[in-house]
Amino acid sequence: MPTVRVAEAADAPTLVSLVRRAYRGEGGWTTEAALLNDERIDEAQMLKKIEDPETTVHVAIDGGRIVGCCELVRLENDKVHFGTFAVEPELQAAGVGRYILAQAETAAAKMGVTCVEMAVIAQRLELIAWYQRRGYAPTGETRPFPFHALINGGALRDDLHFVVLQKSLGV
Known part of the structure; x- marks a missing residue:
């Protein structure tokens, strides 16, 4: 499985490309391409996420390349929001996403939160x-x-x- 670290500003262009392939491409097991035809995120938005003190962007690296990412945004009431979750399309359905999600939940628990929430497009029933x-x-x-x-x-x-979906971390 990949190693996971906190994103740096220099990762932004690679992350934008990854997110666009994962969300708008046709290669993975799940995509938003039938729902949206925009670019999903731009470099300025990604840099804002990386530099936001209330947000931690995580990158998954395998074989020296970024293969996945996600963000945790600190909310009030002992919650974090999980988002900007992307896995290289050719690695989807290979356990990488499950691993990144588990690592994010571990990181959230270390932050002292008790709940992870996310917002998913309602029409993405498979997701x-x-x-x-x-x-x-x-x-x-x-x-x-x-x-x-x-x-x-x-x-x-x-x-x-x-x-909105949520999971108690049982901390």
Whole structure:
């Protein structure tokens, strides 16, 4: 399995490329390509995440290259938000994502939080099921989709929204 470390500013271009391939490409087991045709994230947004003191971006490295990433954003009430989760499409379904998620949960527990939450596009049923198999449960909360924030593209449907999932870390 890969090693995981905290991202550095120099990682931003590689991470942007990875996230775009993972979210908008056709090669992995799950993609948003049928829902959205934008660029997902740009370098300025990634740098902002990396430099935000309330956010920790983690990178997974295998064979000297970045093969995955995620972010943990500290929230109030002993929670973190898990997001910007991406795995190289050719490594999806090979256990890398499961490993990165487990490492993120371990990092969250070390931060002293008791709950990890995430927001997943409601139409991505296969991804929601994947998270549920890893102990995440829908909270019943939904959030609007940020159509206004799409970069160089748009949504392919107008009914997108997020469902919130969470998992207790049992700390």
